[in-house]
Amino acid sequence: TQLLEQSPQFLSIQEGENLTVYCNSSSVFSSLQWYRQEPGEGPVLLVTVVTGGEVKKLKRLTFQFGDARKDSSLHITAAQPGDTGLYLCAGARTGGFKTIFGAGTRLFVKA
Amino acid sequence: DVKVTQSSRYLVKRTGEKVFLECVQDMDHENMFWYRQDPGLGLRLIYFSYDVKMKEKGDIPEGYSVSREKKERFSLILESASTNQTSMYLCASSGAPPTVAPQHFGDGTRLSIL
Numbered sequence: 726t727q728l729l730e731q732s733p734q735f736l737s738i739q740e741g742e743n744l745t746v747y748c749n750s751s752s753v754f755s756s757l758q759w760y761r762q763e764p765g766e767g768p769v770l771l772v773t774v775v776t777g778g779e780v781k782k783l784k785r786l787t788f789q790f791g792d793a794r795k796d797s798s799l800h801i802t803a804a805q806p807g808d809t810g811l812y813l814c815a816g817a818r819t820g821g822f823k824t825i826f827g828a829g830t831r832l833f834v835k836a
Numbered sequence: 837d838v839k840v841t842q843s844s845r846y847l848v849k850r851t852g853e854k855v856f857l858e859c860v861q862d863m864d865h866e867n868m869f870w871y872r873q874d875p876g877l878g879l880r881l882i883y884f885s886y887d888v889k890m891k892e893k894g895d896i897p898e899g900y901s902v903s904r905e906k907k908e909r910f911s912l913i914l915e916s917a918s919t920n921q922t923s924m925y926l927c928a929s930s931g932a933p934p935t936v937a938p939q940h941f942g943d944g945t946r947l948s949i950l
Contacts, residue, residue, distance in 0.1 A: 734876075758938065767840070767926055767941025768879075813878065815939075823894065824939065826871075828878035 728752055729816055729827035737833040741803050746830045748814035749796045755817055757790055757797045758824070762811040804834045839863070842927050842942035850950055855914040857945050859927030867930045868910035869939065870894075870902065872923040879926065885910055917949045 730749045738744055748757070756775045760768035772781050774790035774797065781788045785808075787800040801808055814827045843858035861868065867886050871879040871894075881894030883902040891902050899921060903911045910929075914921055924946050928939040 729878075765943065767928070767943050768939075769941070770938040773938065815879075823881055823884070826879040828876055 728825050729814055731812075731814060731827035731830050733830060734828065735831050735833075737835065738804055740805055740834055740836050742834075744801050744804055744832070746799045746801075746812055746832075747796070748798070748816075748827055750816060751795065752816070752818070753794050755794070757794070758815045758817075759788055759797070759799055760813040760815060762813060762829075763809075768811075768813055801832075804832075806834045806836050808832060809834050840927055840929055840940050840942040842925075842945050844945050845943065846946050846948075848948045848950060849914075849917050851917060851919060853914075853917045855917050855947070855949075857912040857914075857925055857927075857947070859910045859912070859929075859942060860908055861910075861929040861940070862908065863929060863931070863940065864907065865929035865931050865940075866907075867932070867937075868904065869928045869930075870900075870910065870912045871926045871928065872896070873926055873944070874923050882912065919949050921947065922949045923947060 732747045758773045759771045762768040772788045777792045777794045779790045785802045789798050811829045811831050813829045815824045817824045840861045849855050869884040870882045873879050880896050885891045885904040901913045924944050926944045927942045930939045931937040
């Protein structure tokens with residue numbers, strides 16, 4: 726059972742388009758992280774959100790943590806080919822060591 | 837800069853062999869993790885360690901063991917490799933607290949069991 730559901734699983738868009746990736750759960754998390762993984766490499770952290778309703782921006786990427794801390798979204802404005810990769814969300818629970826990863830959204834941005 | 841190094845990028849072994857995957861981090865992190873990554877399943881935690889000689893089972897520990905004799909090194913052992921253990925294996929480390937501190941990943945070992 727996947728505790729963190731990511732959607733869509735695959736996304737292929739043209740350069741310049743906007744997109745949103747979702748990460749949903751029925752569980753509450755103390756924090757949620759977004760990673761990007763490129764082929765042949767390990768995931769690299771993009772952002773950590775810890776407060777319900779929190780919004781963080783990283784250049785053209787906007788991350789939001791749901792008010793109830795059960796879900797999150799990643800919005801990319803004017804996507805570029807360099808944004809191509811696998812986007813993973815990961816949730817952690819208070820007092821625990823384990824981080825639960827979603828299955829990922831594979832994004833292709835065509836020039 | 838943070839560095840997590842996995843000993844092999846690609847590895848091919850035979851069914852029944854004992855396989856060792858090594859991971860070294862240079863950040864003096866307390867926590868280290870081993871995951872396997874399979875298409876459509878994301879990263880699944882095999883084992884983690886929060887201190888030297890300490891280990892805890894993750895979600896899929898069957899068929900695996902680990903060793904952490906030194907703070908910087910965390911080894912994953914496949915006691916008797918089987919074909920269903922063919923996968924990408926990722927090692928990660930993090931500081932404290934583990935629920936907030938980012939995990940730093942190595943580049944992965946793609947293991948094929950024939």
